[in-house]
Amino acid sequence: MSRSYSLRSLQFGVLSDLVVSEDESYYPIADIVWRGDPRGARIPQIASMFQTAFDRNKPDMRGDTPIDLEITLVRFHAVTDLTRLTVGGVYNIIFDMTVRDARDGSVIEPTRRVEGNLDAPGGRRGQLLIEQGLTQRVRVTDFLTVFLRQQLV
Template sequence: MLHRLFILLIAIVGLAACSGGNNFSSGGATDVARSYTLADFSFAAPADLTVSESENYYPFADVVWRGDPRGARVPQIAAMFETAARRSATGLTGDVPVAVQVRLVRFHGVTDRTRYSVGGNYHIVFDMTVRDARTGTVLEPARRVTANLDAPGGSRAVALEQGGQTQKVRVVNFLTEVLLAELS
């Protein structure tokens, strides 16, 4: 009994650490004058990222994603980033064509167990480098971007899903917003 109570306490502390709504931040300089057009986008992920299919409340892994059928999770995440980049490109109509490189550090969604009970948030961390697409010159060296998207739980999660706001739809829309903000 004491062991179960300890596990429950750890899960609650982990979920509480993930709460906080939608937000993102980066370690980039805020004094950069940006006038970009997105000409190229690439996504990479280190081969040593750990992926979990566990249905614990808070699996200890680098990649947790349940918005697609079981399969290769990193390519599923890459596809979401690529879709978000294409969408954000329409909002970037500046003077300098850029090539953006994203390197995934962590993509921690919510397990079904968490989603259909207490909810939590998607914790997405990546490094982003911006280069001049014509010359390859680094305009903005790699900077860490941390983005958190609220993941409603229980009946609210079900209602969103039934209304067409699937996990994938919500995450791609959020990543589009993050990329636009980071490049504007």
């Protein structure tokens, strides 16, 4: 598919039945696990990373077709503090994505499921990343920036 998109807006939502976990086990049974921000409303925290990733891509994506991007979060499974401090793991991010023409709302790319995985180093390796300023939030937002761009070019 030939794409020449100009990013206009992002609509972010979540499936209505997603379960958020604050459990500190190695692998909580939940749809949303996030520890990269202080304890609080996890969905808005995640939404802000998607918005930042979208905004970062705007200056470089100035194609012929203005688009509105719809993202519906299906799963956002980062690592708990226990996992990050010991064995590490994988950030698993799954969402449904629809691309619409910003001029008339017509669907350019029908909804498709997208899955991205990012290594989540644990133990000393994970601590070194944090000491270098590469916190979970920084790493995941950087990953989402590149990942969204890959899905749209």
